[in-house]
Amino acid sequence: MSGPTHYLPVGLPIPVGEPDGLSTPYWMGLRENRLLVQRCDRCCTWQFGPEWICHNCHSFDLTWTDVEPTGRIYSWERVWHPSHPALKQCAPYLALLVELPHAGGVRMVGNLPGDPRQTVVIGTEVKGVFEHHLEADPVFSLLHWWLQRDADASDSRSGA
């Protein structure tokens, strides 16, 4: 079932941690509405996607660190051609590459909910929104990005 809270239909590949557990803390964090990014205990370098070693100082002591899910649009794309059967009825949709200046400029991919035909402007500030797939097996969560101004308007409507 694809509820209104899901940006893309059910049926796309489900993200899971590797058998060796490298990214498991990241995916567990999303399920708890937390964005976790690796940070080196020794040289404070941020690192995403995760790796077993700090690419800057070669320390193996990396800590999954809470990061405020805000950023700005680094690039984007509007997808029209479905590359998966689950997407056949939902084109176009928008994917973003978001950079997080407060976490060393690491970037992550998500979707931009809302009008899929909207004009997207690189540099626009965005705020992360967690999307939980509790009906999936295995259960997982994603992180999408709303335009900061839409998120602010939503917060004021809900009295938050």
Added chain:
Amino acid sequence: MTGRARDERTLRGRVAVIGIGETEYYRHGASPDPEFKLALKAILAACEDAGLDPREIDGFSSYSDDRSEASRLAAALGTHRLRSATMQWGGGGGGCCAAVANAAASIVAGLADCVVVFRSLAQGQYGRFGQAAGIHTVSGERSYLMPYGVLAPPQRFAMRVQRYMHEHGVRQEALRSIALASYHHAQANPRAVMHGRPLHAEKYDASRWIVEPFHLYDCCMENDGAAALLLVSVERAKDFASKPAYVLGAAFGSGHRAAATAHNAPLYATASFDTVAPDLYRMAGVGPSDVGVVQAYENFTGGVVMALAEHGFFRPEKANDFLTFDNLIAPSGRLPLNTSGGNLAECYMHGFELVLEAVRQVRGASTSQARRNDVALVIGGPMVTPASNLILGSEATL
């Protein structure tokens, strides 16, 4: 090591292409032959071109995990012995020139004497690159992309190109010129899958988006077929039936942390040639102004823009001025590009058809011959890692 010994660590002038061959090129899924048989046919065609007994082949080189495995090929062909079997790691079509480099290195190092480099694809038999059905769970790089609908190569590369166009003011017309040049050259090439199916600007503009900024015609085809070439040491180059094309240089790899997962490469909006292009020119002893004709892998036209800029043909800010249809066509454009039709319009043989076309240019045997053909550049798949490139030259360039 002495300075002189270091200088001698080169492929320049050491190895020659003595034969090329390919199967008929088919639309994806349309090959009547299985993939391994396609590989055999291409290899035999290359041997026929060279006038070489296939049993003399003693090395095999390919890329992108080609399924036609070296030992099986050696047994099938009854080669006298097998001495070299190299597979380029990763990078998909980015390995098309690296496979030639690895083969050349095997010969220069004395590991083998006659190496065949090839690629074979039968997508009806093994599935397409452009579809991602039937996957339940994903980990690693793909887990950060696929759940968001960033599944297949068009979606994986569009954001890179979008960022590049943003940073440098590149317009859609620059991408369009690349597509038009490939289709133009394919109309002269009877091997081309898109032979007899011309493209013009209005048709490009009206074509559907695959993913912005890629129209349908910005994206490579997917095809069935196989292509092969034969390399021997320079001392034997003239012992065969066809005019040799000499390896002047080759390079592969990528810059600092190009493979940082989930779109975290420090130099994001690039084709991965920031270190590889200078390596190539240094080995070949030539610069961009010496290059008369270019075959540049079009997974997507936007990657060609980046790759040509990184090989020094124009600054990114000048891409709109340089990338016009007239500049890109043989015989006398400023830089004839993809003169067989390339991945867009000849055949998506994962870029190996581009290597064969560079040989044809040096021989003077292309269906769209460039006026300046002494130095022919091939640029493998852009925006991947490892990427690779290759310069071939005529005897006069040695």
